[in-house]
Amino acid sequence: MENTNEMQLIFDSRSSNESFARVTVAAFMTALNPTVEEVSDVKTAVSEAVTNAIIHGYESEVHNIYIRCRTEERTLYVEVEDKGRGIEDVEAAMEPLFTTKPELDRSGMGFSFMEAFMDGLSVVSEPGKGTTVKMKKIVGKGRKLWTAQPL
Amino acid sequence: MKYQVQENCLTIFLPHELDHHNAEEIRKESDHLIERNHIRYIIFDFEQTAFCDSSGIGVIMGRYKRIYMLGGEVCAVHTNERMKKMLTMSGVTKIMHIYEEDE
Numbered sequence: 170m171e172n173t174n175e176m177q178l179i180f181d182s183r184s185s186n187e188s189f190a191r192v193t194v195a196a197f198m199t200a201l202n203p204t205v206e207e208v209s210d211v212k213t214a215v216s217e218a219v220t221n222a223i224i225h226g227y228e229s230e231v232h233n234i235y236i237r238c239r240t241e242e243r244t245l246y247v248e249v250e251d252k253g254r255g256i257e258d259v260e261a262a263m264e265p266l267f268t269t270k271p272e273l274d275r276s277g278m279g280f281s282f283m284e285a286f287m288d289g290l291s292v293v294s295e296p297g298k299g300t301t302v303k304m305k306k307i308v309g310k311g312r313k314l315w316t317a318q319p320l
Numbered sequence: 321m322k323y324q325v326q327e328n329c330l331t332i333f334l335p336h337e338l339d340h341h342n343a344e345e346i347r348k349e350s351d352h353l354i355e356r357n358h359i360r361y362i363i364f365d366f367e368q369t370a371f372c373d374s375s376g377i378g379v380i381m382g383r384y385k386r387i388y389m390l391g392g393e394v395c396a397v398h399t400n401e402r403m404k405k406m407l408t409m410s411g412v413t414k415i416m417h418i419y420e421e422d423e
Contacts, residue, residue, distance in 0.1 A: 184341040191371075209371070209402060216373040220340040266411075274347055274382035278374040278410045285409060 174200060178236040182223045182251065190236060191215040197238050198245050201308040210286035211245065211306055217279040218249035218302040224270065226253030226300055245306045252299035259292050323353055328392075329361040330354065334369045338376035346379050351386070360392030364416075367398035377410045384415050395419060 176197050180186045191212040198211060215236070222234045235250040256262045263284075268277035284290050289305035322333040330353055335342050353359060362383055366372075384394045395417045399407065407413050 184339075184344070187339050187341050188337055206402075212371060213373050213406075216339055216371075220373065220375060224340070274343070274375075274378040276374045276378035276381050276410060278377055281409065282374055282406070 172240075172242050174240045176238050178238075179233050180236075181231050182227045182234050183231060184220075184223060186234075187216055187219050187223070190219045190234070194236065194238055194247060198240065198306075198308065201240055201243055201245060203308045207306065207308055211247070214283045214287050214304055214306075215247060215249065217283050218247075218304070221279055221302070222249060222251035222253065222300070224273065224275070225256075226251035228254065243308045245308060247304045247306070248301055249304075250299065250301040255296040255298050255300055256292070256294040257296050259294050263292065323349065325353060325357050325359070328357070328359055329363065330357065330359045331363040331365055333365045333367070334376075336368050337371040338369050338379075339371065339373050340375035343375040343379045347382060350383060354383075354386060360387065360390060362387055362392070362394040364394065364396045365398055366396060366400065366403050369400075369403065372403055372406060374410070377406065377412060380407075380412055380416065381410075384412075388415075393417075 194215045237248040239246045263280040265281040266277040268275040287304045288307045291303045294300040324331040
């Protein structure tokens with residue numbers, strides 16, 4: 170299909186890789202010509218998902234985190250996967266302020282921010298197998314489509 | 321990360337990117353300063369901060385709990401529109417005053 174693009178990223182679940190992950194996804198989406206606001210939205214959402222994988226999925230052990238990105242026309246699809254401990258009750262975990270680690274100063278706002286800043290969010294998880302967060306962002310909503318001539 | 325202590329007031333100059341990675345550092349360093357200097361007031365300065373996620377909100381909530389127990393207060397300065405939106409969404413604005421430029 171035309172106007173699609175894909176990339177995959179596999180990296181260690183270290184907190185120092187959080188900024189690498191969000192900046193890479195942000196760089197990938199620039200082809201869609203997003204606004205600064207839209208880039209910030211995606212960066213925040215990716216950061217939340219990766220942080221969750223590190224703290225909750227792998228509980229600070231170092232294993233692989235997988236990010237898969239796809240653009241289709243004006244839509245960016247992002248999947249963040251870990252093969253960690255999984256979530257027992259996904260619905261409860263997605264409630265604002267819900268956290269299993271308040272002692273680590275977790276605010277419990279991760280999924281709420283992902284929901285607020287993206288145009289679609291679904292979470293697939295199986296205890297003991299891992300978690301996949303699937304998100305979607307439509308770039309240029311409410312903006313007139315324009316095309317620039319290549320130089 | 322820079323910190324400034326003036327009597328019982330601690331100003332935390334937050335970094336360019338406030339995520340889980342450097343939230344940990346701020347948590348440790350500021351708690352140490354709070355204990356050592358009998359801090360009662362904390363000012364979070366967002367001037368340099370272009371990126372923040374829920375880990376940043378967690379740091380603020382955690383410091384608030386500590387300071388509140390000691391009978392003090394926390395506030396924020398130099399917050400941009402995006403930061404305000406995130407602070408409001410998470411309900412932090414109910415416990416923390418945000419000062420505007422000209423106040």
